[in-house]
Amino acid sequence: MCIPTPLGPLWLEVSPLGVRRLEPALYPRGPEAEGALALRVREAVQAYFAGERPDFLDLPLDYTGLSPARLRLYERVRLVPYGRTVSYGALGRELGLSPRAVGAALRACPFFLLVPAHRVIHADGRLGGFRGRRG
DNA sequence: GCAGTATTGTATA
DNA sequence: TATACAATACTGC
Structure with missing residues (x-):
């Protein structure tokens, strides 16, 4: 589809x-x-x-085959409120991961839009290396 | 195992 | 502001 x-x-x-x-x-x-x-x-x-929906929390996601770390991370990122941002470090501390691990797991995220990775940013407030920026 | 990574914090110029 | 380095945990081969 x-x-x-x-x-x-x-x-x-x-x-x-x-x-x-x-x-x-x-x-x-x-x-x-x-x-x-x-x-x-x-x-x-x-x-x-169309601006009618801030999130996709009511859509079921199939996490089959993903490691627990990625599963937890995606579930957590999906809960980021509309208009708010979280840093890789903050997510890492909450989930007991390293900021690099957060980035690595987010990079391999197959759920574009469904897991709002664009709300995950650097500790400074700058945008992370999102795929949409280049290439 | 090993290399790569969408990080972070400290040090230095 | 920019570069260099170490620590850290997970993904992909």
Whole structure:
């Protein structure tokens, strides 16, 4: 399932448990998402870009295959309030990880938008090395 | 195991 | 402001 957004098309994959991954459709591979859940996710994403929805907390995510550290991190980042930001260090201290581990886990995050990594920043308040900046 | 990493804090110029 | 270095935990091969 491809979801058109102002940032370009997003590639969506779902499983019976929930969203398996949602990324910019740069390298589309794997089976296309189908069913009610896929449609629901598409509407949610479009509602997000329409300003009607700040988060995707009601959408089920499939964490199967992810390590506990990543699972906890994603769950925690999803709870970041709208309009607020958290630093890598703060997340690391809360989860008992190192700031670098937070960055590494966030870099491998397959849930673009669903896990608002753009709200995770440096301790100084600067934007982190988000993928959307370059390349 | 080893190298890479979306960090942080301290030191130095 | 910019660079250099050490500590730290997880991902990916």
